[in-house]
Amino acid sequence: ISISGIEDDDLAHIRLKDVTLRIIGRSNKPVSLGDLYGNEFEITIRGLKGSEDEILQRINSISAEIDAMGGIPNFFGVQRFGINRPITHIVGERLIRGDVKGAVMTYLAYITPDESESEEVREARQLCQEGNFKECLKRMPLRYERAILNELVKVKKSTEQLSESDYIAAFNALPVNLQKLFIHAYQAYLFNLVLSKRMMSLNMNRQQPFNAALVGDIVCYRNEHGFADPAKLERVTEEKVDAINRLIKRGRAFVTAPVFGFATELGAGLEGEIEREVLTAEGIELSDFKLNVLPALSSKGTRRPIIVPVKVNCKELSDDEMNPGCKRVKLNFFLPKGSYATVVLREYMKMK
Template identity: 60%
Template sequence: MPLIESPEFENRIGIMFYATKTEGLGGIIRQKPSDFSVREVTNRTERAEGKYMIAELTKENWDTHNVIREISRRLGVSRNRLGFAGTKDKNAVTTQKISIWNVKEDELARVKIADVSLRILGRANKPVSLGDLYGNEFVIVIRAIKGQAEAINAKIAAITKEIKDANGVPNFFGVQRFGVSRPITHTVGKHLTRGELKEAVMSYLSDIFPDESEDAKRARMLCKAGQLKEALKIMPAFLRYEKAMLNELVKPGNEHDFCSAFSALPKNLQKLFVHAYQAYLFNLVLSARMKRNIGFNE
């Protein structure tokens, strides 16, 4: 039986096939954030001293970059002083380690943000950085599954057998690495690895995706046409990174200073682009192995 091809939105990030052929259970996931729980599995051991405070961040319905920005704002420090190992889903309850340079325990204890908790774990002389983890543990609730219990259990058994016979499942990088509604990070990363800084910046600013708001699409069309001042005027306020880049490019004499525009992004996001391109290449290789029927443990 041939492999089942994945939909277009997954093809964009290098996921070409599904590993199992049994029909799924159906149902609804993420009906509420607590239905999707993610806990980072860390490879770090913290200590009592060090210039970085290490804390456990648990958030609900928060984008990782946005919550890091909010924490830095509440502390009154640069967001570049905060580090984390990976971005986590927004519509979920997620737990992960973060590091904060040169912050005292009582300062962090005063930070109170809705749907966010911070627990101090210790200190270290090394920040938490991208890739600084073993993986993630998930607890996922599926609701509104239709059918009789016997038929549902039979499907679960069939899928489990397929996974066991295949010696596992393909460990693809998921959509959060690339952008859920706008999977662009790997495209920007590809340009960066080729030394194409202008193309990287303009791709981030002007590439349009179907699920974006009409205001965002209009602003991106103006970026594509080179009308950057006009684009800045109508770029939605929540697209703060695009606005930061445009603010650099519209400065007198800065029209071609794409280095300054790129530097307006948080350092963690800058690093993420190349990581995302690596993830995209990994997904393509894994898809090619599946097509050639090469086992996951070979």
């Protein structure tokens, strides 16, 4: 973060729960969106069973697999879809199909089966399912839901009389950044599908490494900071595939998959087949990402590396004071922006 107009000593008077402020330098301009290169993580995993040697052996074995692959699959993490109520991508899917009413009702009325929300919120959502928006507004404590409900109630129409324009006006009560998050979540869901299908296809052909380029793939190149740059794209041809794979091994090129949008250039070969298969299975077309009813949410799309390089260091292995008889370990690693620490941790914490 950037803080202007204060002296170093002033920071000592700032108290924020679970936050430590440390001065790293001064600049003539503030930190802003687009400046972030990545994030450094130090994460403690607790409740580990086994001897120190056994735990270290497991950690080293997993790290060796990651190194051999060239990194971890660059999935979007679960938080992209909503941790307590994973419907963000479902709302986005409704919007892509032009079903604004469906998007609004999913956001307002969907009740998660795992009871992750309070009884008060669940009862309010039930009222919404029944079309009783006025009573739902009285009971709903969540501010974004209340913003939408206010718009639906103030038109003074029955649920059956509400028009598409009424639902559009209600949806527009949400901040634009939140609206875009729904689209981005659905794009992330589709990307994860493509990535999963590619992994399954290549697992059937053990001769082909996951991080190797195939003819028809689209690769991006490393920028001046050493990170993958989706603006620098090239299609892999038969003539160039060997040279590009040499660049991949040196960390200078990266195979990509699409974050679908209306301007997406689909791959060819195996990758192209997978991309088209996902679109067909979902029943959508690239042109659907140009939203006529909500043009501000239209997305051109981009491409994203299928693998993110990561070096995980085991900083400390010790007794777990919170779980007697168990161990804890501190893992340290860096990820470029847009990649998820939860995806890295899953490789170390999954049961299989």
